[in-house]
Each structure stands twice: as C-alpha cells, then as structure tokens.
Amino acid sequence: MNLYGLTLEKLEKYFENIGEKKFKATQVFEWIYQKREEKIENFSNIKKEIRNRLEEDFKMELPEIIKRETDVLVEKFLFCLSDSEKIEAVLMRHDYGLSVCVSSQVGCNMGCKFCESGRLKKVRNLETYEMVGQILAIEKEIKERISRVVIMGIGEPLDNYENVMNFIKIINHPKGIAIGSRHITLSTCGIIPKIKLLSDFPLQINLALSLHAPNDELRSKIMPINKAYPLMEVMETIKEYIKKTNRRVTIEYILLKEINDQMSHAKELAKLLKGMNVYVNLIPYNETNHIEFKKSTKSTINAFYETLQKEKINVTVRREFGKNISAACGQLRSKEV
Ligand code: SAH
Numbered sequence: 001m002n003l004y005g006l007t008l009e010k011l012e013k014y015f016e017n018i019g020e021k022k023f024k025a026t027q028v029f030e031w032i033y034q035k036r037e038e039k040i041e042n043f044s045n046i047k048k049e050i051r052n053r054l055e056e057d058f059k060m061e062l063p064e065i066i067k068r069e070t071d072v073l074v075e076k077f078l079f080c081l082s083d084s085e086k087i088e089a090v091l092m093r094h095d096y097g098l099s100v101c102v103s104s105q106v107g108c109n110m111g112c113k114f115c116e117s118g119r120l121k122k123v124r125n126l127e128t129y130e131m132v133g134q135i136l137a138i139e140k141e142i143k144e145r146i147s148r149v150v151i152m153g154i155g156e157p158l159d160n161y162e163n164v165m166n167f168i169k170i171i172n173h174p175k176g177i178a179i180g181s182r183h184i185t186l187s188t189c190g191i192i193p194k195i196k197l198l199s200d201f202p203l204q205i206n207l208a209l210s211l212h213a214p215n216d217e218l219r220s221k222i223m224p225i226n227k228a229y230p231l232m233e234v235m236e237t238i239k240e241y242i243k244k245t246n247r248r249v250t251i252e253y254i255l256l257k258e259i260n261d262q263m264s265h266a267k268e269l270a271k272l273l274k275g276m277n278v279y280v281n282l283i284p285y286n287e288t289n290h291i292e293f294k295k296s297t298k299s300t301i302n303a304f305y306e307t308l309q310k311e312k313i314n315v316t317v318r319r320e321f322g323k324n325i326s327a328a329c330g331q332l333r334s335k336e337v
Contacts, residue, residue, distance in 0.1 A: 003058040005129030029175040062137045089134040099148035105155025117154040125160040131167040152187040158194035190234040199244045208250035214268035254283045257294035270311035279314035
C-alpha cells in the first residue's frame with residue numbers, strides 16, 4: 001500500500017490494529033504533509049521498530065513528472081504512474097493563488113463528443129495516492145504551495161467515488177495538505193446516484209455540473225451519458241442537492257460554434273435555471289486537432305453572456321488559459337499514447 005493514499009482515520013485504524021496509540025497517525029500525517037518528508041526512516045519522533053513496521057507495510061512514491069509545458073499563467077504536467085500509464089494535471093496562477101486541476105481516472109468512459117480525454121477509453125481508476133501525488137509532486141517541482149484544487153482533469157470523478165472522496169479528505173484535513181473545502185471543486189457530467197451520495201458527504205466542497213446543452217435532444221447528441229441520466233432528472237437531483245447542502249452549484253457550459261451557442265439556446269438555458277441557486281460558467285471551447293467542434297466567436301460568446309444576464313442568471317465567462325500549450329482537457333496525454 002502507498003502511505004499517500006490513507007486518510008487520517010484509516011491510518012489511526014492501522015495503528016490501533018498493530019497495537020499502537022492512534023495519535024501516531026497524526027504524527028505520521030505531520031511528517032508527510034507538513035514537513036514533506038519522503039522517507040519513513042526519517043520520521044524521527046517515531047520509534048525505530050514502528051518505522052520498520054511502517055516500511056514493511058507501506059511505500060511512499062509520488063508519480064513522476066515526465067513533461068512540463070509552460071505558458072504565461074498556466075503549466076501542464078504529464079505524469080508517468082508506476083504501471084507506466086500517463087495522466088496530466090494543470091497548474092493555474094490566479095491573483096488569489098495557485099490552483100491545480102487534477103485527473104481522477106486514466107482515460108474516461110463518458111464519451112463526450114467534444115472532449116479529447118474521452119477519445120481514449122478508461123483504462124482504470126486512479127488510486128487515492130495517485131491523486132494526492134499529483135498535488136505533492138507539483139508543489140515539490142515548483143517549490144510553491146497550492147491553495148485550490150479542481151477535480152476537472154481526465155476522468156469522471158463520480159465514476160471513481162470512493163477514491164476521490166478519500167483524496168478530498170486527505171487534502172482537506174488540517175493535519176494534511178489543509179486545503180479548505182470551499183477551495184475544492186468537483187466537476188461531474190451528471191451521475192445522478194453519486195450526486196445524491198455526495199449531498200451527504202460531510203465536507204462542504206463545491207459541485208460543478210457539466211451541462212453544455214439546455215435540452216435533452218442536444219445534450220444526448222454531444223454527451224452520451226445524457227441517455228442514462230437525462231437532463232430533467234439531473235436538474236431535479238441538483239435542486240435536491242442545493243436544498244440539502246445549501247450550497248450554490250456551478251453550471252459549466254462549453255460554447256461550441258453553431259451547436260449550442262445560439263440565442264435560442266441561451267434563452268432555453270435561462271428558463272431551465274430560473275430560480276435556482278446556481279451560477280453559469282461559460283467556457284470558450286479549446287479546439288483540438290482531432291475533434292471537429294469549433295470555438296464560438298467572441299461576439300457570439302458576448303451575446304450568449306448578455307442574454308443570460310438579462311434573464312438575471314449569474315454568469316461569468318471562463319478566462320482562457322494556456323492557448324500556447326496543449327490546453328484542452330486530455331490533450332497532453334493523448335499526444336503521448
Ligand atoms: N468528467 C467531469 C470532469 C472532467 S471534464 C465532467 O464532465 O465535468 C472537465 C470539464 O472540461 C467539463 O466541463 C468538460 O466538458 C470540459 N471540457 C472537455 N473538453 C474541453 C475542451 N476541449 N475545451 C473546453 N472544455 C472542455
């Protein structure tokens with residue numbers, strides 16, 4: 001097992017099981033996440049025999065960064081995992097600090113037509129330690145601390161529920177990486193049963209829904225998952241989620257030229273969202289070499305934005321990052337496989 005994959009609770013259980021006091025778990029957490037010690041033998045306030053036992057039971061391995069692409073405010077990292085699979089993460093520099101977009105799976109099975117990640121099917125889920133490792137490896141590489149995490153990289157996080165939740169617990173824990181729950185965002189294409197589960201998750205993280213179309217017909221065309229979890233049912237689930245958690249939900253909407261970016265779509269979207277505690281993040285599409293979709297023009301994006309505003313829907317247009325590098329979700333990896 002990898003030590004980076006254990007929540008504090010699990011580590012406490014481990015110590016209890018080997019007949020030790022559970023506060024040792026906190027000491028270990030402090031070594032790995034606060035002092036960033038990478039060798040168990042250097043956990044100096046822990047008895048030698050316990051360190052030996054830990055070394056027998058655990059590995060401490062971070063994913064290896066094999067490529068780093070740099071643009072003005074954004075960098076992409078390609079990682080090689082221990083089974084040689086590749087994943088990527090993106091670092092963004094905002095005025096308010098550094099945020100990282102992490103991957104949750106190797107590939108993705110959701111099959112969204114516009115998405116580069118979905119072109120390559122899911123190979124496997126990421127283990128918790130491989131998600132924690134993306135953050136630790138980037139921090140080590142750049143020698144700076146990350147203050148926000150978005151789970152919006154390759155993969156569908158709610159299709160890897162348990163590992164992703166444990167990842168969130170570890171990065172959020174005050175004795176761990178200590179990223180506040182309000183600084184953690186999980187993005188999903190709309191896996192209804194898992195959104196329901198998430199509404200009972202004790203940490204108040206942000207939820208983002210990749211909507212991308214205002215009606216079933218169009219959504220099913222570009223997002224096959226809509227056939228399993230249709231739009232109206234997803235919206236009902238989101239309403240329940242908001243009621244239960246009292247949290248505002250982000251609605252992501254990629255603007256695809258002449259597909260979902262017309263005034264009529266904006267009006268339909270406004271109607272769909274009316275009265276809900278949501279805000280819409282309009283995403284200028286990142287074109288890729290392999291996929292036929294095009295980015296909407298600036299004036300169409302503006303008109304869409306203004307239509308939503310006029311309808312009193314909270315809306316922002318996502319800033320574009322990394323135009324000079326392989327910015328589209330999954331693009332760096334897909335060049336390598
Ligand atoms: N599976 C999750 C999280 C990963 S995708 C989800 O669907 O939300 C993260 C976001 O990036 C989604 O909103 C996705 O639709 C969007 N995305 C995918 N490819 C993109 C591209 N080429 N340009 C802009 N956004 C893209």
